[in-house]
Amino acid sequence: MVFKRPERIPVSILTGFLGSGKTTLLNEILMNEQEERIAVIVNEFGKTGIDHQLVISSEEDIYELNNGCLCCKVRTDLINTLYALIQAVEEGGHTPFDRVLIETTGLAEPAPIAQSFFFDPELSEIYHLDTIITVIDCYHFPKQMHEHEEVLKQAAFADHFILNKTDLVSEEDVKKVSNRLLAVNPGAQIQSGSHGSVVIKDLLNKFSFDLHEKRLIEPSELNSHHLDPDITAIVLTSENDMDMTAFEKWFGRIIDEKGEQMYRYKGIISAAGFEKRIVFQGVHMLFAGKAGSPWKTRGSRKSEFVIIGKDLDYEWFQSQFKTCEKSK
């Protein structure tokens, strides 16, 4: 059989604090996802991994990345593993796969892993970051979020939250957790359940900028950035076309100056002189952008730029963003 590589292979990152239910969810996905063949990469903390042994024995191949979670070493290991996987398929020594799922350690900040897909241009031609799924332990979350800064950081990166362990808390408590998470990251989708029982088709293939390019945030959610004093989401908007030269210059400057604070950002820009949307997403200083689908009507054109990070001054960012508008 000749391997025909799909346009780009989607990669989903599964993150969440220690014990939140990542492996449980991974097993649910592997047991129930019949249509796709998934290659799994487990990033373990420590030299001898045990997590891969907890993943159900399945048709899938499990690759382990040992040796810590936050350093560049893991990023290099990850990139090498991703290259090795595709090479093995192309040389016929490995069954083709449709998706990669990476389970991070419970203490990991997802940034270095997500950044790999912006960092290495060759790699990002083969793979694309599809979804970051953050699993939340609803029972422990209220305490954990005060005690471990990783918990809210992992929340900041999510495209999709899985509110797990709902069997241990009341509906009202689940609502409180959900409100808290949406205050940090208002654009994310939410599913709740227990033991990883979720609708998997709603979880994968969620790179909404590529696929749907829908509104990033509903207007009713726009003010939620006031709710959290520390890690927050801000949404910059403009009804006027942007001057891309000015925007690129400004964007280069802010990621230089404030990239450390900007955990994750995603944007759709209406650029003067372009019939297509410019879509981009990034993590700290690294980002990737490209032309998206054409705007349907003149009236539908609008730029939206969501930034999730620490101590973001909305008024400052919004006024700066406006200076990139094309003068009429």
Ligand SMILES: Nc1nc2c(ncn2[C@@H]2O[C@H](COP(=O)(O)OP(=O)(O)OP(=O)(O)O)[C@@H](O)[C@H]2O)c(=O)[nH]1
């Ligand atoms: N009550 C309850 N327990 C759960 C649920 N989901 C997972 N667990 C249990 O929680 C524990 C941790 O689950 P894992 O799936 O190993 O969590 P993890 O996030 O992979 O853990 P680490 O790899 O240590 O970070 C296990 O004992 C699970 O059986 C749930 O929805 N409800």
